Amino acid sequence: MNVPDDLLYTESHEWIKREGENVRIGVTDHAQSELTDVVYVELPKMDRQANAKEAIAVVESVKAASDIYAPVKGTVVEVNKALEADPGLINREPYGQGWIFVLKIDNADDLKQLKDAAAYKEQIG
Amino acid sequence: MSETAQKTTPLYQEHVRRGAKIIPFGGWLMPVQYTSIIEEHQAVRNNVGIFDISHMGQLMVEGTGARAWLNTILTNNIDKLEVGIGQYTFLLNERGGIIDDLIAYRIDEEKFLLVVNASRTDEDFAWLEKYTEEGRSPDRPGGLETAAPCKDVDLSSRSADFGGVAIQGPRIAELFHALFGEDVDLPPRNHIVDLEFGGTNVSVARTGYTGEDGVEVFFRASDAAKFWNAALEKGKAFGIKPCGLGARDTLRLEMCYPLNGSDLSPERNPIEAGLGFFVDLTKPNFIGRDVLLRTRQSGPREKLVPFRMKEKGPPPRPHYSVFKNGERIGEVTSGTLSPSLNWGVGMAYVSAPHAKIGAQIDIEIRERKFPATIEKKPLYEKS
Structure with a gap:
């Protein structure tokens, strides 16, 4: 499974990419493989404020619906509308065009709570 | 587990x-x-x-009494089966509830192969065994007026x-x-x-x-x-x-074939599930017959219906609630995004008065209601 070294991770299989005051968030390659074919994505509402570990989006495969969590406290400033027409982007490009939303983070220190690639690799075995 | x-x-x-x-x-x-x-x-x-x-599961039922006995246990009519043919049928409990749905093949005059659901194999076998050992008598619930000649039935699992x-x-x-x-x-x-x-x-x-x-x-x-x-x-x-x-x-x-454990259960009978075609009520006796006769007479309280979402949106899932004009009328038992239709479809038990083809219903998904239409079977047909 692909676990890029330059990203941060959560136990619940989101990846986090730092972009200045914002973080871009998606689900990991491991997660998309476990989910199987993604057929529907419920995006978070723009300007929604979320606490860390709050369910904020839903990714649905043929078989099941799975919650996606805000990795840190922040405000939704961008959502990936392309997923509404082509949810399979999450399977094909989990770290690229398959991103789900961007959060403006309240406190950059919160990112220290997240896992690095090595710790996430260890988690998924 | x-x-x-x-x-x-x-x-x-x-x-x-x-x-x-x-x-x-x-x-x-x-x-x-x-x-x-x-x-x-x-x-x-x-x-x-x-x-x-x-x-x-693959269960074998054989012996000189196999045909007559099995016909008192299963809902469809085995007498209509020639050697070398199979039929879809149900194994019911005394309340008419579905223990399992299966295919019974007549392998020989008095030899049958039952192909049953994996998760029910042991339960089915125990049920059949109970009825071969104890036989059936008028004092048992759902019993026959005369006990079937079950000493001439040999039951085995080749699973x-x-x-x-x-x-x-x-x-x-x-x-x-x-x-x-x-x-x-x-x-x-x-x-x-x-x-x-x-x-x-x-x-x-x-x-x-x-x-x-x-x-x-x-x-x-x-x-x-x-x-x-x-x-x-x-x-x-x-x-x-x-x-x-x-x-x-x-x-x-997509074909509206039921899945035991989702669409079928010991709390549901074949008439509620819309599968009365596989029940022969003209047979004089089989386990659950009296309950099914009553259900047929009074009409089932709820019915299993296929439905299709009206809009593109989240796929329906088992246990989602079904509403009609704001009133809860039932529950989804199977649901998915149909790959052939690229559209949300499912099956649900809804109260009988609402179980009409073309009826508009709502499926509640994460506290929002999404409109759907009750369809006829199957949900997908090749053009």
Whole structure:
């Protein structure tokens, strides 16, 4: 499974990419493989404020619906509308065009709570 | 249940070797998909796919009293079965509730093969055993006026020694001939025949759970890998794909074939499930008959109906609530995004007055209501 070294991770299989005051968030390659074919994505509402570990989006495969969590406290400033027409982007490009939303983070220190690639690799075995 | 307690089929190593994603299902470790549920689904609709069904139970009922006795246990009429033919039927409890749905094949005058659901195999066997040992008498609930001659019935399970595959899709005839020879005839619908394959005997039944033409093939466990690999090799020319339980579920749901444990349960009877066609109430006696007669007379309280979402949106799922004009009228039992229609579909039990084709209902998904329409069966038909 692909676990890029330059990203941060959560136990619940989101990846986090730092972009200045914002973080871009998606689900990991491991997660998309476990989910199987993604057929529907419920995006978070723009300007929604979320606490860390709050369910904020839903990714649905043929078989099941799975919650996606805000990795840190922040405000939704961008959502990936392309997923509404082509949810399979999450399977094909989990770290690229398959991103789900961007959060403006309240406190950059919160990112220290997240896992690095090595710790996430260890988690998924 | 821990993974160590899960059973594996004789094809388990083949699934692992081919990189299938494995999940626990009904006490078994089974492939849910190889590459993609949607791709496997389309392979079956357009070409041909092969499924491991070795987890399904295979029970044998034989002896001079087998036919008469079994006809008091199952809902459909076995007297209508000629040797070499199978029928879909139910095993009911005394309340008319569904213990299992199964196919009963008449292998010989007084010999029957019951192909039952994996998760119910032990329960089915225990139920049948109870009724062979104790017989049936008027003082038992659901009992007969005269006890059936059950001492002449021999019951056995060959589940552990046998495996099976389903091969399904429009190119089945081509693959069948490639496997068994150009001069060997495909058995007609619902027929079962013994055929020679690579020096051993296999049983081939023209049936399936996908809505496509197809066969189910049963063989000794020791022949499983040989047959599986031969079918995949010969099937390459016809675009075969090994398929998992994920595609099996989407294929059957598009056809509105019920899944025991989801759409069927001991709390539901075949009339509520819309499957009264497989119940012969003209038979003088079978377990659950009195309850079904009453249900038929008074009409079921709830009915199982197929539905289709009106808008593109989240797919329906089991246990979502069904509403009509703001009033809760039922619950979804099966739901998915139909790969053939690329649309949300499902089945739900709804209160009988609302169970009308064309009726507008709402499915509640994450506290929002999404409109849907009650459809007729099947949800998907080839154009």
